[in-house]
Amino acid sequence: GAVVSQHPSWVICKSGTSVKIECRSLDFQATTMFWYRQFPKQSLMLMATSNEGSKATYEQGVEKDKFLINHASLTLSTLTVTSAHPEDSSFYICSANGGSYEQYFGPGTRLTVT
Amino acid sequence: GDSVTQMEGPVTLSEEAFLTINCTYTATGYPSLFWYVQYPGEGLQLLLKATKADDKGSNKGFEATYRKETTSFHLEKGSVQVSDSAVYFCALRGQGGSEKLVFGKGTKLTVNP
Numbered sequence: 703g704a705v706v707s708q709h710p711s712w713v714i715c716k717s718g719t720s721v722k723i724e725c726r727s728l729d730f731q732a733t734t735m736f737w738y739r740q741f742p743k744q745s746l747m748l749m750a751t752s753n754e755g756s757k758a759t760y761e762q763g764v765e766k767d768k769f770l771i772n773h774a775s776l777t778l779s780t781l782t783v784t785s786a787h788p789e790d791s792s793f794y795i796c797s798a799n800g801g802s803y804e805q806y807f808g809p810g811t812r813l814t815v816t
Numbered sequence: 817g818d819s820v821t822q823m824e825g826p827v828t829l830s831e832e833a834f835l836t837i838n839c840t841y842t843a844t845g846y847p848s849l850f851w852y853v854q855y856p857g858e859g860l861q862l863l864l865k866a867t868k869a870d871d872k873g874s875n876k877g878f879e880a881t882y883r884k885e886t887t888s889f890h891l892e893k894g895s896v897q898v899s900d901s902a903v904y905f906c907a908l909r910g911q912g913g914s915e916k917l918v919f920g921k922g923t924k925l926t927v928n929p
Contacts, residue, residue, distance in 0.1 A: 706859060734915060745820070745905070745919040746860075795859070799915060807852075807859035 704730050704800045708808035715786055715815055723781045723811045725796030731776035732798035736805065737769075740793040752779045786815045818843040822906045822920035829896055829927050837891040837923050839880075839906035847908040849873075849882055849889040850917070854903045863891075863904070896927045 705728040715721045725735055733754050738746040750760045750771050758771035768790075770782040779798075783790055791814050797805040823838040841847065848867045852860040864873030869884035878893045889906060906920040 736915075736917075743921065745921040746917075748916055748918075751915070797860075804862060805915075805917060807861070809857065809859040 704798070704806040706796065706798050706806045706808040708794075708796055708811050710811060711809065712812045713814070715813070717787055717815055718785055720782055720784045721786055721813060723783075723794055723796075723813070725779045725781070725798070725808055727777045727798040727800075727806070730798070730800050730806075732779075732800065733776060734799040735773055735779040736797045736799075737771060737779070737781050738795040738797070740795060740810070746795060749781075783813065786813070788815045791815045818847065818908060818910050818918045820906050820908055820918055820920035822904075822923055824921070825903075825923040825925070827923060827925045829925070831898055831927055831929050832895045833927075835891070835893040835896045835900075835925070837904055837906075837925070839889045839891065839920060841887050841889065841906075841908050843887075843908055843910060843918075845911035846884070847910050849880070850907040850909070851878070851880055851889070851891050852905040852907060852919075854905065854922070856902070860905060896925070898927045898929050901925055901927045 709724045735752040737749045749764045750758045752758045752773040754773045760766045773779040795810040797807045819842045850865045851863040853863045854860045864875040866873040866882035872881045880891045903922045903924045905922045907917045
Protein backbone atom coordinates (compact mmCIF):
# COMPACT_ATOMS: atom_id res chain seq x y z
CA GLY A 703 0.00 0.00 0.00
CA ALA A 704 0.86 3.66 -0.16
CA VAL A 705 3.37 4.68 2.48
CA VAL A 706 4.06 8.13 3.84
CA SER A 707 7.02 8.78 6.08
CA GLN A 708 7.86 11.68 8.35
CA HIS A 709 11.20 12.75 9.70
CA PRO A 710 12.04 13.24 12.43
CA SER A 711 9.57 11.31 14.54
CA TRP A 712 10.43 13.37 17.60
CA VAL A 713 12.33 16.61 17.95
CA ILE A 714 13.19 18.86 20.87
CA CYS A 715 14.31 22.38 20.17
CA LYS A 716 14.99 25.53 22.12
CA SER A 717 12.66 28.48 22.08
CA GLY A 718 13.49 30.87 19.26
CA THR A 719 15.02 28.30 16.95
CA SER A 720 13.51 26.83 13.80
CA VAL A 721 12.80 23.22 13.06
CA LYS A 722 12.04 21.46 9.78
CA ILE A 723 9.80 18.42 9.44
CA GLU A 724 9.84 16.34 6.26
CA CYS A 725 6.97 14.39 4.78
CA ARG A 726 7.65 11.91 1.99
CA SER A 727 5.44 9.71 -0.13
CA LEU A 728 7.59 6.63 -0.57
CA ASP A 729 5.92 4.68 -3.33
CA PHE A 730 3.63 7.11 -5.07
CA GLN A 731 3.56 10.66 -6.31
CA ALA A 732 1.44 13.16 -4.47
CA THR A 733 0.42 16.42 -6.06
CA THR A 734 -1.29 17.41 -2.85
CA MET A 735 -0.10 17.01 0.72
CA PHE A 736 -1.74 18.16 3.92
CA TRP A 737 -0.34 19.24 7.25
CA TYR A 738 -2.28 18.71 10.46
CA ARG A 739 -1.70 19.59 14.06
CA GLN A 740 -2.99 17.45 16.89
CA PHE A 741 -3.19 18.49 20.50
CA PRO A 742 -3.62 15.89 23.27
CA LYS A 743 -7.13 14.48 23.26
CA GLN A 744 -8.07 16.77 20.39
CA SER A 745 -8.89 16.09 16.80
CA LEU A 746 -6.55 16.68 13.93
CA MET A 747 -6.73 20.28 12.81
CA LEU A 748 -5.84 20.98 9.21
CA MET A 749 -3.15 23.64 9.03
CA ALA A 750 -2.52 23.89 5.32
CA THR A 751 -2.83 22.22 1.96
CA SER A 752 0.38 21.92 0.01
CA ASN A 753 0.44 21.62 -3.77
CA GLU A 754 3.56 20.69 -5.66
CA GLY A 755 5.15 23.68 -7.29
CA SER A 756 2.82 26.28 -5.84
CA LYS A 757 2.24 28.14 -2.62
CA ALA A 758 0.49 26.38 0.20
CA THR A 759 -3.05 27.27 1.15
CA TYR A 760 -3.33 27.95 4.85
CA GLU A 761 -6.41 27.49 6.98
CA GLN A 762 -7.86 30.45 8.79
CA GLY A 763 -5.91 31.32 11.90
CA VAL A 764 -2.69 29.58 10.85
CA GLU A 765 0.28 31.95 10.61
CA LYS A 766 1.87 31.32 7.24
CA ASP A 767 5.04 33.17 8.20
CA LYS A 768 5.48 30.96 11.22
CA PHE A 769 4.65 27.65 9.58
CA LEU A 770 6.51 27.63 6.28
CA ILE A 771 5.48 24.90 3.88
CA ASN A 772 7.41 23.88 0.81
CA HIS A 773 6.30 21.21 -1.64
CA ALA A 774 9.27 21.09 -3.96
CA SER A 775 8.65 17.70 -5.55
CA LEU A 776 5.90 15.16 -6.02
CA THR A 777 7.25 13.10 -3.12
CA LEU A 778 8.39 15.67 -0.58
CA SER A 779 6.77 18.41 1.44
CA THR A 780 8.41 20.18 4.35
CA LEU A 781 7.01 22.13 7.28
CA THR A 782 9.33 24.58 8.99
CA VAL A 783 8.29 25.98 12.33
CA THR A 784 10.12 29.28 12.57
CA SER A 785 11.10 30.95 15.84
CA ALA A 786 9.45 28.15 17.76
CA HIS A 787 7.90 28.80 21.16
CA PRO A 788 6.59 26.40 23.80
CA GLU A 789 3.02 26.90 22.58
CA ASP A 790 4.09 25.39 19.25
CA SER A 791 4.75 22.10 20.98
CA SER A 792 2.41 19.61 19.42
CA PHE A 793 2.07 16.53 17.27
CA TYR A 794 2.32 17.35 13.57
CA ILE A 795 0.93 14.91 11.01
CA CYS A 796 1.15 15.02 7.26
CA SER A 797 -0.87 13.19 4.66
CA ALA A 798 -0.57 12.77 0.92
CA ASN A 799 -3.29 12.47 -1.67
CA GLY A 800 -2.84 9.19 -3.47
CA GLY A 801 -5.57 9.72 -5.99
CA SER A 802 -9.32 9.25 -5.75
CA TYR A 803 -9.19 11.75 -2.89
CA GLU A 804 -7.83 9.11 -0.52
CA GLN A 805 -5.31 10.50 1.92
CA TYR A 806 -2.42 8.45 3.25
CA PHE A 807 -1.05 9.57 6.59
CA GLY A 808 2.42 9.75 7.99
CA PRO A 809 3.15 8.53 11.53
CA GLY A 810 3.51 12.05 12.89
CA THR A 811 6.25 14.17 14.43
CA ARG A 812 6.21 15.20 18.05
CA LEU A 813 7.70 18.65 18.54
CA THR A 814 8.70 19.82 22.00
CA VAL A 815 9.93 23.38 22.39
CA THR A 816 11.77 24.12 25.61
CA GLY B 817 -18.87 25.00 9.09
CA ASP B 818 -18.61 21.25 8.86
CA SER B 819 -17.97 19.36 12.09
CA VAL B 820 -17.76 15.84 13.49
CA THR B 821 -18.66 14.76 17.00
CA GLN B 822 -17.69 11.36 18.26
CA MET B 823 -18.08 9.74 21.61
CA GLU B 824 -15.52 10.51 24.23
CA GLY B 825 -13.18 7.79 25.28
CA PRO B 826 -11.39 5.94 26.43
CA VAL B 827 -13.36 2.77 25.84
CA THR B 828 -12.23 -0.43 27.50
CA LEU B 829 -13.72 -3.76 26.50
CA SER B 830 -13.01 -7.42 27.00
CA GLU B 831 -12.14 -9.58 24.03
CA GLU B 832 -15.18 -10.72 22.03
CA ALA B 833 -17.34 -7.87 23.35
CA PHE B 834 -19.53 -5.79 21.05
CA LEU B 835 -18.21 -2.38 20.08
CA THR B 836 -20.07 0.79 19.18
CA ILE B 837 -18.40 4.16 18.74
CA ASN B 838 -20.90 6.89 18.01
CA CYS B 839 -20.24 9.55 15.42
CA THR B 840 -22.51 12.36 14.28
CA TYR B 841 -21.78 15.12 11.84
CA THR B 842 -22.87 18.55 10.73
CA ALA B 843 -22.44 19.40 7.08
CA THR B 844 -24.35 20.77 4.15
CA GLY B 845 -25.43 18.46 1.41
CA TYR B 846 -24.02 14.97 1.21
CA PRO B 847 -20.52 14.64 2.60
CA SER B 848 -18.44 11.50 2.35
CA LEU B 849 -17.85 9.81 5.70
CA PHE B 850 -14.83 7.91 6.95
CA TRP B 851 -13.46 5.98 9.86
CA TYR B 852 -9.71 6.02 10.35
CA VAL B 853 -7.73 3.92 12.80
CA GLN B 854 -4.40 4.77 14.37
CA TYR B 855 -2.47 1.91 15.91
CA PRO B 856 0.22 2.77 18.44
CA GLY B 857 3.24 4.34 16.78
CA GLU B 858 1.68 4.35 13.32
CA GLY B 859 -0.07 6.81 11.04
CA LEU B 860 -3.81 6.97 10.49
CA GLN B 861 -5.16 4.29 8.18
CA LEU B 862 -8.46 4.34 6.39
CA LEU B 863 -10.68 1.70 7.97
CA LEU B 864 -13.87 2.17 5.98
CA LYS B 865 -15.88 4.79 4.15
CA ALA B 866 -19.31 5.58 2.76
CA THR B 867 -20.02 8.16 0.12
CA LYS B 868 -23.80 8.35 0.01
CA ALA B 869 -26.81 7.93 2.24
CA ASP B 870 -27.61 4.37 3.33
CA ASP B 871 -24.22 3.11 2.16
CA LYS B 872 -22.57 0.67 4.53
CA GLY B 873 -18.81 0.65 4.79
CA SER B 874 -17.15 -2.46 6.11
CA ASN B 875 -13.66 -3.78 6.69
CA LYS B 876 -11.95 -6.19 9.09
CA GLY B 877 -15.27 -6.96 10.78
CA PHE B 878 -16.05 -3.28 11.37
CA GLU B 879 -19.16 -1.70 9.89
CA ALA B 880 -20.71 1.74 9.71
CA THR B 881 -23.85 2.90 7.92
CA TYR B 882 -24.33 6.41 6.53
CA ARG B 883 -27.57 7.64 8.08
CA LYS B 884 -28.64 10.91 6.55
CA GLU B 885 -31.78 11.22 8.65
CA THR B 886 -29.82 11.10 11.91
CA THR B 887 -26.57 12.54 10.46
CA SER B 888 -24.70 9.62 11.96
CA PHE B 889 -22.01 7.12 11.01
CA HIS B 890 -21.59 4.90 14.05
CA LEU B 891 -18.80 2.33 14.03
CA GLU B 892 -19.64 -1.21 15.15
CA LYS B 893 -17.92 -4.54 15.50
CA GLY B 894 -19.54 -7.65 16.79
CA SER B 895 -16.55 -9.21 18.50
CA VAL B 896 -13.45 -7.17 19.23
CA GLN B 897 -9.96 -8.55 19.54
CA VAL B 898 -6.94 -7.37 21.47
CA SER B 899 -5.40 -6.34 18.15
CA ASP B 900 -8.23 -3.83 17.65
CA SER B 901 -6.80 -1.66 20.42
CA ALA B 902 -6.17 1.69 18.76
CA VAL B 903 -7.53 5.20 18.40
CA TYR B 904 -10.48 5.54 16.03
CA PHE B 905 -11.29 8.78 14.21
CA CYS B 906 -14.51 9.63 12.45
CA ALA B 907 -14.12 12.11 9.60
CA LEU B 908 -16.00 13.73 6.78
CA ARG B 909 -15.13 15.24 3.44
CA GLY B 910 -17.48 17.89 2.25
CA GLN B 911 -19.58 17.63 -0.86
CA GLY B 912 -18.22 19.14 -4.05
CA GLY B 913 -14.92 17.43 -4.51
CA SER B 914 -13.10 19.10 -1.66
CA GLU B 915 -10.02 17.20 -0.55
CA LYS B 916 -10.18 18.50 3.01
CA LEU B 917 -11.03 16.14 5.84
CA VAL B 918 -12.71 17.23 9.07
CA PHE B 919 -11.99 14.93 12.00
CA GLY B 920 -13.64 14.07 15.26
CA LYS B 921 -11.52 14.05 18.40
CA GLY B 922 -10.78 10.35 18.30
CA THR B 923 -11.79 7.53 20.61
CA LYS B 924 -9.18 5.36 22.23
CA LEU B 925 -10.17 1.71 22.42
CA THR B 926 -8.42 -0.79 24.65
CA VAL B 927 -9.36 -4.44 24.40
CA ASN B 928 -8.26 -6.69 27.23
CA PRO B 929 -7.76 -10.43 26.86
